Amino acid sequence: MEKENIYIKLISYGDKHRSGFTYEKIKKDLNLNEEDDKILRKYIQIAFLNETFSGHRGVAERETLFLCDKSGGNPFHPKYNIKFTLNLDATFKYIDYIELSEARKNAK
8 A cells, every 4th residue: 555645644634633733743643754754843843933933024934834823932842832733725735635536536
């Protein structure tokens, strides 16, 4: 069986946990290997930095799958309880993915 794509795993998880999740929770629930965890950490870091620097002049928001609920602290440390949710663009891409998957399944 083909290994599920890490991006689909992350987006699917975010879609199922709309009230938010911490880095520790998603990492534990998805049981990510080192390579996939590196990808997750990058998306988490970018979402956190986007939130931290939102509103600063001359700072462009970088692309990520997630939104961050607050700035300050360390997004990778459980004591700060920083939560993330799927952003709107990733949500629509996931809906497109599901529709395409269903269409392919029905075409067989």
